[in-house]
Amino acid sequence: MPVITYRQALNDAFAEELERDENVFLMGEEVAEYNGAYKVTEGLWKRFGDKRVIDTPISEAGFIGLGVGAAMMGLRPVMELMFWSFAYVAYDQIINNAGCVRYMSGGLINCPLVIRGPANGGTNVGATHSHTPENFFANTPGLKVVCPATPYDAKGLMKTAIRDNDPVCFMENTLLYGDQGEVPEGEYLIPIGVADVKREGTDVSLIAHGRAVLTSLAAAHRLHEEFNISAEVVDLRSIRPLDEQTILDSVRKTHRAVLVDENKPFCGVSSQIATMIQEHAFDDLDAPIQRVCSLDAPAIYSPPIEKQQLPTADRVIQKVLAVC
Amino acid sequence: MSATQPKTPIVSVARAEKPKTASSPVDYAKAPVNANLTPEQKLGFLADMLRIRRFEQASLKLYQQGKMGGFLHLYIGQESVAVGTCALMGPNDHAITAYRDHGHALVVGMSMNECMAELLGKATGCSKGKGGSMHFFAPDKRYWGGHGIVAGQTPLGLGIAFALKYKGLKGCCLAYLGDGAVNQGVFHESLNLASLWNIPVVYIIENNQYSMGTSLARSSAIKSCLAERAAGYDMDWDLVNGENLYEVRAKTWDAMERAREKCKPCVLEIDTYRYYGHSVADANAKKYRSPEEIEFYKQNHDPITLWENRLKEEGVATDEIIAKIDKAAKEETAASVQFAEDSPFPEVQDIFDDIYYEVDMGTEAGKTGRHFFND
Ligand SMILES: Cc1ncc(C[n+]2csc(CCOP(=O)(O)OP(=O)(O)O)c2C)c(N)n1
Ligand SMILES: [Mg+2]
Numbered sequence: 001m002p003v004i005t006y007r008q009a010l011n012d013a014f015a016e017e018l019e020r021d022e023n024v025f026l027m028g029e030e031v032a033e034y035n036g037a038y039k040v041t042e043g044l045w046k047r048f049g050d051k052r053v054i055d056t057p058i059s060e061a062g063f064i065g066l067g068v069g070a071a072m073m074g075l076r077p078v079m080e081l082m083f084w085s086f087a088y089v090a091y092d093q094i095i096n097n098a099g100c101v102r103y104m105s106g107g108l109i110n111c112p113l114v115i116r117g118p119a120n121g122g123t124n125v126g127a128t129h130s131h132t133p134e135n136f137f138a139n140t141p142g143l144k145v146v147c148p149a150t151p152y153d154a155k156g157l158m159k160t161a162i163r164d165n166d167p168v169c170f171m172e173n174t175l176l177y178g179d180q181g182e183v184p185e186g187e188y189l190i191p192i193g194v195a196d197v198k199r200e201g202t203d204v205s206l207i208a209h210g211r212a213v214l215t216s217l218a219a220a221h222r223l224h225e226e227f228n229i230s231a232e233v234v235d236l237r238s239i240r241p242l243d244e245q246t247i248l249d250s251v252r253k254t255h256r257a258v259l260v261d262e263n264k265p266f267c268g269v270s271s272q273i274a275t276m277i278q279e280h281a282f283d284d285l286d287a288p289i290q291r292v293c294s295l296d297a298p299a300i301y302s303p304p305i306e307k308q309q310l311p312t313a314d315r316v317i318q319k320v321l322a323v324c
Numbered sequence: 325m326s327a328t329q330p331k332t333p334i335v336s337v338a339r340a341e342k343p344k345t346a347s348s349p350v351d352y353a354k355a356p357v358n359a360n361l362t363p364e365q366k367l368g369f370l371a372d373m374l375r376i377r378r379f380e381q382a383s384l385k386l387y388q389q390g391k392m393g394g395f396l397h398l399y400i401g402q403e404s405v406a407v408g409t410c411a412l413m414g415p416n417d418h419a420i421t422a423y424r425d426h427g428h429a430l431v432v433g434m435s436m437n438e439c440m441a442e443l444l445g446k447a448t449g450c451s452k453g454k455g456g457s458m459h460f461f462a463p464d465k466r467y468w469g470g471h472g473i474v475a476g477q478t479p480l481g482l483g484i485a486f487a488l489k490y491k492g493l494k495g496c497c498l499a500y501l502g503d504g505a506v507n508q509g510v511f512h513e514s515l516n517l518a519s520l521w522n523i524p525v526v527y528i529i530e531n532n533q534y535s536m537g538t539s540l541a542r543s544s545a546i547k548s549c550l551a552e553r554a555a556g557y558d559m560d561w562d563l564v565n566g567e568n569l570y571e572v573r574a575k576t577w578d579a580m581e582r583a584r585e586k587c588k589p590c591v592l593e594i595d596t597y598r599y600y601g602h603s604v605a606d607a608n609a610k611k612y613r614s615p616e617e618i619e620f621y622k623q624n625h626d627p628i629t630l631w632e633n634r635l636k637e638e639g640v641a642t643d644e645i646i647a648k649i650d651k652a653a654k655e656e657t658a659a660s661v662q663f664a665e666d667s668p669f670p671e672v673q674d675i676f677d678d679i680y681y682e683v684d685m686g687t688e689a690g691k692t693g694r695h696f697f698n699d
Contacts, residue, residue, distance in 0.1 A: 025490070051490070057520065062479050062513025069420075069483020072468060075490060092510070096473050097480060105461035105469065106452035107678030141679050141696065164689055165681040193693020241693025272697070279699060 001184055007177040009151035010040050013158035014078065016187065018048050021076060024162055027054040027063060028080025028117075037082045038118065038177055064090035064115065068097045068167075071113040076162055084119030084171055085131040098167040099142040114161045116170035119147075120211060121262065121299045122310050123174055130299030130306075134209070135268045137169045138240040144168045145239040146192055149213035151181035153237055156190030164192060173211050193241035197250065201232030204320050205250040207273060208260040209236040212292075212311055216260045219316035227317075229324050239269055247273065248281050255286040258319045260311050265293035287323035292316050355574035357412070363640045367649060369411065369569060370635065373403040373628045374653040376427045379436055382657045383426070383443050383457075387604050391665075392443050396457050399427040401599040404627030405530050406431045408572030409498055409594075412580060413466065416488060416495025420468040420481045422502060423458035424530075432467040434460065436660035446667035453670045454678060474535075475501055475508030478527070482514045485525035489587060496524040496583035498576075504535020504543055506550050512557075515591070519559040524583035526576070527554075529593040530566075536602040537612040551593035559589055566596035567627050569634075597621045 004012070017024050030037050032045035032055040045053040056063040060081065067077035081087055087094060094115065101109050121130035138145040144166055148154040154172070161168040198213060199220050206216040213235040220231035234250050236243065251257050257277055259270035274289045292311040300306050352358060380398045387396045399406065406427035410419055413432065421428050429439055434450060442449025443457055450460050460470040468484060471477035481499025488495045505511060506529060518525050529550050533540050541547055554561035560582065564575045572594060579590040599618055601609030635641035682690035 057513075057516060059513035059517060061510040062482070062517050065476075065479020065510060065514070066483035066486055066517060069468075069480035069485075070487040070490070071483070072463070072480070073484055073487035073491075075487050092473055092476055093479060096476055097471075101469070102681065103678050104451055104455040104459040105463070105678075106450065106454050107681075107684055108451070108461050108463050109468070110681035112681075144680075160689070165685075165687075191689065191692040193689075193695075238693060241695045242697075243692075244694045276697075 001182040003180050004151055004183050005177065006151040006154050006172075006179045006181070007038065007040050009155035009181070009183050010158055010172065011042060011044070012183070013155045013162070014041065014044055015047070017159055017162045018044065018052055023074065024076045024078060025052045025054060026078045026080065027056055027067065029056055029058055029082050031055060031080050036080070038174055040172070040177065041080070060086050060090040061093055065093040065097060067113055067115070068093055068101070068111060071111045071167070072101065072109050076112050078114045078116060078162060081115060081117035083129055084117050084133055085129050087115070087133060094137065094143070094169070095140050099140040103142060110165050111167045112165045113167040114170055115167070116158075117172060118174040118177075119171035120173040120175060121294060122211075122306060124301055124303045124306055126301045127298035132263050132294070134169075134171055134239050135263050138269065142167070144192055144241065145171065146237065147171045147210040147239060148237060149176070149210055149235055151179065151183050153190060153196070153235070155183055156188050157192065157237065160189045160192055163189075168192070171210065176211055190237070192238045193243055195237055195243035195246040196235045197232060197246065198235045199231070199233040201230040201254065203230045203254055204256040204258060204324055205232045205234055205254045206258050206260055206316065207234045207236065207247055207250070209239060209269065210262060212260040212262050215311050215313055216316060219313040219320070222313060223317060223320055227321065229320060231320065244276060244280070247277065251277055251281045252284045255284055256323050257285070258290045258292065258316060258323070260316055261291065261293045262310055263293060265291060265296050268293055290319040290323055292319055352568060352570035352574040355570065355577070357573050357577040358570050366635055366640050367645065369407050370628070370631055370641065370646070371649045371653065372407045372411070372431050373631065374650050375436070375656065376400075376403045376406065376430050377628060378650070378653040378657040379430060379439070379660070380426060382661050383440065384600070384604060386444065386661065392457070393445065394456050395423070395603040395605060396443070397424040397603045398598065398600040399424050401621065401626070402530060402532060402566070402596045403427055404569050404572055404631065405528070405566050405594050405596050408569045409528060409576045412573060412577055413498070414495070416493045417498065417580065418466040418468060418484050418488070418495065419498040419500070420477050420484060421470065421500035422474065422477055422505065423470070423472045424502070425458065425460050425470040428500065429460040429462065429467060429470070432462060432465045434462045434465065434467065436656050437663040440660035440664040441667045444664045444667070445669060446664055447670040447674070448663070448667040452674065452678070475505040475511045477501070478505070478508070478511045478514045481527070482518055482523055482525050485518075485523045485583070485589075486521070489524060494584045496526055496580050498526050498528055498580075500528045500530055502535060503529060503531040503533065503540055503550055504538065506553060507543060515554060515557040515559060518589035519557040522587040523589055524587045525589045526579045526583050527589070527591045528576070529591065530596055531593050532596050532598045534598070534602070534612065536606070537608050539612065549593065551591045554591035559591060561591040561593070564592055564594040566594040567625050567630050569627070569631050597625060
């Protein structure tokens, strides 16, 4: 199977969907002539032209709102936010318009929109550029939130997101863009709302999404090598809809859960998962649920320290050892 | 000026320049879009203005009887704007507005029944009781709401017009906003994008001189004109005397033609006035403007009276004909009240419909994963 980068996997997804459906267009700051701030859309403007790949001025509220309106009319806009951190400038458009228009119209309207871009810390760009807002958007019924960890998932989920008839917030990661992985040639789709067990195990479930999946896999490897502990790694892949069944199945098998989450701990994604596990699998637990999140402060700039602010394999291992 | 002092009526620029009757120095009745109107069409405009007024008067009563929740923003006094503009829409033209949305809804062809039922929160309402007064929608009539966040609809109107151009359709989007909404950033982003990309959107500022309790003089740095802000984006703009239906139609039509034929966006500022409070729950309705001011507008600038007078002058209408049209509007209204009162509320279970298309439709995509999180 060909090995390509996460960035290339996304690029391939765009190219295939642009080819497949006239109504798909890409829009955002620097996506066309500049080839994308992170080169995710490289070559697409050259290939598909001005109509399909469109550079915008720096007007997130304006162009995201435009995307919502165009989606209401049946187009399939794929809107890039250079960083998801900039979504706050367009928050009203995403929450009130994309998120609520179907409901407030009693189901007369739908909004087949993808809003995408990187949503991660760890690149030493300070607090304003390092937000992980998946919990904010997943908190809005009407929006979907997808956070792929691997090139394979990125491509399959992006293609599905573009074809989905509801608004999808697609959260990528600048630290993953260069990661390599096997991606089959030709068409495949990954449904939104289906988790993936990235490593089987029997002693503890590490439940994660996005880059935290890779942190968990690294921790699982060391737990096996150094402590003879068998950790299962569940990759949520999407936050809303959420694959509750796979989470509960894993916890019922291992009886222990450590939630790994680059979100902030307070009201973050892992808070919701912890609640869900105690509601539905309390009797299966042999130990309290543990969480490893970003340390609860704005993202620090200092490069070696920011590494420690995000979940690390060491912190995951400590939490696992506390319950195993 | 203190709140208790009587205020002199504010007559804004567009009105001050013009005589206080429906006739203007320029005879807009002769404009191409008006010249060939039949008497039936002219009476139809009167009928629509009266329908809006009677519908809203009835809704006010229901509100006061406690049969409605939330806000009720009445359009009364502004009827000529919706009738003068929405009635120009062709098969590829679309409209979107803010929360003062009943008038536009009735003109684009939504039924009084579905609108009144929505006000009462009934399952038979246009949004199944999920939107309320501020959120009427009829995409089949190319009416995209009904939006509660001030200026939040302005980029949506842009996107609708963008989609028309993208699909190669010759149409435009009428995107309405208030005089207060022009101060929101997203409106200015939308203006820049509209002009930069030649998007066929016609922004219509319904300048009723107040945003809630704040007069234009207290909200806009430039006081003489709001539409002129478009000049900052190299975009066409015009001022319209809203009480003259012929002028509203003529100028809006010109703007729509420029949008449809040349993809030229435009900002129109239509001068108008609301008689009631910002919403029915406007506790300060009497503080920020005087009863004399409101009375002055009712006496001298009422769009319905002016149109009636005009039609009488033209020999198109008589008192009898007008009374007949009004009676029909009242009967339609009364029937809608009955319909709304007789209709059932939605069920609690209905709360969970109309959130995700894929779930509603029972598609494969709607079946994977958990979408709702009630324990
Ligand atoms: C973003 C936002 N801020 C404030 C409000 C509260 N609000 C609703 S309407 C309104 C006044 C708007 O006035 P204008 O734009 O002139 O429209 P009009 O009510 O006169 O039709 C205000 C402050 C809101 N709905 N949305
Ligand atoms: Mg106003």
